[in-house]
Amino acid sequence: MGAVELPDQIKPVMQNGIPAIVVTCSADGIPNTTIISQVYYVDKTHIALSFQFFNKTIRNVRENPQACVALNDLEGNAKWILDVQYDHSETEGPIFDEMDMQIEAIASATGMSGIFRLRAADIYRVRSFKKVSFSPASLQGVTHGDTGYTKQRASG
């Protein structure tokens, strides 16, 4: 079987500060795309997303745990597409603390402590990943249409 393991190269991509795209799908198959400020590296087989507001993404993964995360690697003009499955939420512990601290640090300095507050660290298991390279021009073409890809893979 051999669980899928994330390579170390993906860490800088996660931390480059470029918002990531997260695509989820409701139980009845309606997809949703959202932009998220940071994807956290938990370990070789897990990532974490911050749950700050009740939004569609949160609602969707609790109905349908399949999700797709697209990370942008500006330097290499590449996208990393991660096929992940919502595993559980953590409201304490080192991962939660780490994420919460980062949010608090930035939010407090920008006067948004009241708005940005980590409710939970949503832990996802990585099912598969894929690095897709683009030419700068084709980067413009990345659209919501990509979400269909996740949908197809969700059952796989």
Next chain:
Amino acid sequence: MATQDIQSNERLVEKLAQKTAEVHVLKHIALNINSTLDLDQIYDLVLGTMDEFFGFRHSIILLLEDSDTLRVVASHGHENQPLGGTVPVGTGVIGTVAKRRRLMRVNNLRPQRAYFSTIRRRMEEAGRASELGKIVPVPGLPDAESQIAIPLMIKDRLIGVFSVESREQRTFSDDDEALATIVANLAASAIQNARLYRLVEERRSELAEAHDHLKQLNETLEDRVSARTRELEQTNRELRETQVQLVQSGKMASLGMLAAGIAHEINTPIGAIHSNADVERRAIGVIRDVLQDPAFPEKLRDQPRLKHTFKIFDDINRVTLEATERVIKVIQSLKSFARLDEPELELVNLHEGLDSTLTLINHLTKDRIEVVRNYGELPKVQCYASQINQVFVNLLTNAAQAIKETGTITITTHQDGACAVIEVADTGGGIKPEHLDRIFDPGFTTKGVSVGLGLGLSITYRIIENHRGSIDVRSELGKGTILTVRLPMAPPRSYLAEDQTVTVPLG
């Protein structure tokens, strides 16, 4: 495969060399940081070495000022000096690290800030500005991308934050983090040591100062307390005396004035009678001379009736003169008893004083009290006779008044060293023990207002005190009382001369 091995070997060797260098630098810091207790030297060493050897270009040290403020105490590699700037605990990366007491490494500060700022702008545009807080400026690089902030801890206590920044993304590796943590720990204990040392020094000098001050205070306090005590004792004495004097003068003034008035009233007619008698005497002398004239018939001159009349005139005149002289003397003694004349210090035979006093109070003792004069050997005593007589009057009057019906008053005198001792003992009713303390108080009397003013003994006390003598009382209820007066044979003259304000009432 071989090339790969060589490559990885090379990498390992390189890594080892790097690690060795790090260890050396850390050792350098560790050794030097503890050789100084100067805070600025510690800051320089930490921040400078971090830059020189590890390429940490921009770093600051903040110390906790109070429970919710950090202040920048040292900075390195900042064009705009953040020194002295403050960070509220809980704000920004540094403030959050301080609040949570946990290290924090951020690799993409700028985009995160940008993201938050975008949201902020959108909210402002959407009219939700009221939900937003203030933007708090934080010291350090305004455009930092990466940052490691490490709490400076002493045991469980936060003392500050050490922060390193870089303008590049992901500058800091796990190794950097580990390194910075070690240095931060070294710095924390060095800073704490230096601060404690400074505190101890401050306290020590404060203590020394306080100690000196206290010592001084103590010394002056002791001086002042004893001086004050002396003052108070003096004041107390003066107050008591003034009180006695006030009561005395109040009650005596009227008596004295009365005596003076009486003396004056009697003095004038007595003076007239006295001088008239004298004129008469001389007039009769003139008549006698005229009768001796040869022209005067002898038969008439030798007439027995005329001779007899002359004799009567002579006798009457002599008696009148003697009587008026006696009255004048009495008035004089009345005046002196009433302190109408200044008293004179003289050598006095106390037995004579006692005798004349007994004569004066004869009306009190006559027929009911036996007076025993137990006089011993007593040379003349230097004193104010009228005052000492007043003492005798007071003591003997009290003794006589204490004996309700019949009894004995025994006066005993003797010399005891430099003192004359006069003891007046009576077989009267005695003094209640609870009154013993108060009999010398001015105004204390058990006799009722019409009989006694309660001043006799207080005046007696003052007079004896004035003579540097003493008075004691022993009494047994129902059996009798003994008052013992001791007078120095020759009291210090200066003392007696300066204080002669005792008011002596009539007996």
